[in-house]
Amino acid sequence: MRRLLSPVPIAVVIAVVALLGLLAYGVRSTAPDATLEQALATGDRPTAADTRLPRLDGRGQASLAEFRGRVVVLNYWASWCEPCRTESPLLERWHRWLSGRGGTVVGVDVMDVSSDARSFVREFGLTYPMLRDADGATQRSFGIVAYPETIVIDRAGRIAALRRGPVDESFMRSEVAPLLGEGS
Amino acid sequence: MSRQRAAGRALAAAAAVLALAVAPATALAAACPRTSVAAIENEVMCPVCKTPLGLAQEAPQADRERAFILERVERCESKDEIKTALAAEFGDEVLALPEDEGFDLAAYLVPLLGLAVGLGACALAVVRWRGRRASAAAPAGSGAMSGDLSGHDREVSPDAAARLERDLERYDL
Numbered sequence: 598m599r600r601l602l603s604p605v606p607i608a609v610v611i612a613v614v615a616l617l618g619l620l621a622y623g624v625r626s627t628a629p630d631a632t633l634e635q636a637l638a639t640g641d642r643p644t645a646a647d648t649r650l651p652r653l654d655g656r657g658q659a660s661l662a663e664f665r666g667r668v669v670v671l672n673y674w675a676s677w678c679e680p681c682r683t684e685s686p687l688l689e690r691w692h693r694w695l696s697g698r699g700g701t702v703v704g705v706d707v708m709d710v711s712s713d714a715r716s717f718v719r720e721f722g723l724t725y726p727m728l729r730d731a732d733g734a735t736q737r738s739f740g741i742v743a744y745p746e747t748i749v750i751d752r753a754g755r756i757a758a759l760r761r762g763p764v765d766e767s768f769m770r771s772e773v774a775p776l777l778g779e780g781s
Numbered sequence: 782m783s784r785q786r787a788a789g790r791a792l793a794a795a796a797a798v799l800a801l802a803v804a805p806a807t808a809l810a811a812a813c814p815r816t817s818v819a820a821i822e823n824e825v826m827c828p829v830c831k832t833p834l835g836l837a838q839e840a841p842q843a844d845r846e847r848a849f850i851l852e853r854v855e856r857c858e859s860k861d862e863i864k865t866a867l868a869a870e871f872g873d874e875v876l877a878l879p880e881d882e883g884f885d886l887a888a889y890l891v892p893l894l895g896l897a898v899g900l901g902a903c904a905l906a907v908v909r910w911r912g913r914r915a916s917a918a919a920p921a922g923s924g925a926m927s928g929d930l931s932g933h934d935r936e937v938s939p940d941a942a943a944r945l946e947r948d949l950e951r952y953d954l
Contacts, residue, residue, distance in 0.1 A: 604905060612898065619891070623884045675829075677841035708828045708842065708871055710849050732872025733828065 633740050633759060642755035645671075645748065646738035650728040653706055653714055659728055661703075661750070668700035668776045669750040672764075673736055675709040676717040678744040684763040685721040691769050692725040698777050699752070701725060707744065708733050751776050813857040818850050821860055825867055826877045833877060846871075 636643045648671075649660035661669065672688055674681040692702035702725040706714040711729060718727055730736060739748050739759070749758040749772050758772035819835075827837035827846060837843035849870065853863045867875045937945075 605902075608898065608902070615894075619887055623887070675842065677845045679841075710845055710870060713845060731870065732874050734872070 631740065633756060637756070637758065642751065642753075642757050645750045645754055645756050646735070648705075648728075648735045648738070650705065650730055650735060653704075653711065653718065653727040653729045659703075659726060661754070664701060664703065664750075665754050666699075666752055668695065668752060668773065670695070670700070670702040670764075670769075670773055671705065671739075671748040671750060672702060672745060673705045673707050673730075673739075673741050673747070674745045675707050676713040677709065680763040681745045682717075682721075684745060684765075685717075685723060687764065687766065687769070689721060689723050689725065691773070692723075695773070695777070700773070700777055703728065705730050705735070707736060707741075749773055749776065751779060814854045815857055816854060816860040816863065818847055818854060821850055821854075821863055822847065824860075824877060825864065826875050828871050828875055 633643065645661060647660055647662050649658055651658050661671070670688070670691065672684075674685070688702050688704075695701055704718075704723065704725055704727040706717075706727060707730045709729075711731075714727075714729065717723075733741075736746075739746070739756075743761065745763055747760045747764050747768075748756055749760075751757045757776055758768075760768055760772075821834075823833055823835040825834050825846075826832070827834045827840060827843040829842040830837040830840050834843055834846055846867070849867070850863055853866060858866070864876060
């Protein structure tokens with residue numbers, strides 16, 4: 598018993614407990630953030646973080662605040678992502694439809710080679726505003742872990758819906774179109 | 782004769798100009814490529830995979846990053862130039878250096894903590910070792926009795942010493 602109370606075993610126990618604590622903290626802090634899903638499931642609309650990013654074409658910066666008053670379909674994508682290729686024509690079609698009705702699609706190209714991203718935009722003839730998040734810093738505030746993911750923001754700047762994965766026609770009809778009728 | 786000399790001079794000058802023109806190109810060709818994809822991919826991250834690029838196999842983003850590096854290797858850029866280009870393209874996280882906040886801070890703190898614990902353990906070991914040496918050396922010079930009671934540094938009173946002496950004589954020891 599006296600041997601167990603000597604400094605060396607105590608130091609070993611403290612070190613083991615500290616390492617276990619660090620491991621637990623690491624597992625918790627790197628787990629996907631489901632806060633948004635939980636809020637949306639209870640009918641809440643959390644305010645979207647004001648995201649400010651450079652434009653993909655290099656012409657200055659843009660922030661989400663600039664689109665306040667419009668319904669924003671914020672789409673995180675990358676040129677190497679196959680499902681992003683599938684959904685891009687649909688997003689472009691919806692952007693053209695939305696732009697005359699108080700809405701817009703905004704693309705955010707994430708952790709991508711910028712020349713590849715610009716080629717992608719040209720290939721699909723995308724005309725909606727395109728931003729670039731080189732290191733993925735803004736995606737954390739939306740809990741994004743894969744691509745593509747889409748956040749739908751209402752006219753008041755609140756998150757109204759999200760899709761983890763490619764969007765489709767039924768998502769756009771059920772989650773985006775009704776927001777156009779809401780006031781800001 | 783002078784015409785021959787002039788022609789010789791012109792030839793020598795032409796050879797010198799040719800040598801000057803060819804030398805830098807030859808030196809450049811010898812120095813190119815200055816690095817390789819393999820030399821860089823273990824020193825940078827695949828930002829999407831969250832692993833070193835060298836470990837990220839069959840990931841489309843990693844393949845694009847390798848193509849980005851290869852393009853620059855073929856342009857004869859140095860390793861540092863390519864790493865700078867990668868950081869400009871993907872942010873500083875691509876340089877495989879942990880962030881100095883959140884959980885990644887542990888990457889800096891744990892080694893420091895380990896070093897502190899190691900130094901503390903060494904200091905403790907030295908103190909204990911010196912203590913043991915001192916206690917082993919003490920009886921030789923400080924004992925009250927010589928010989929028999931070595932190893933014990935307790936003081937023995939003169940009465941007790943005399944009694945012990947009498948007992949030893951009585952038992953003929």
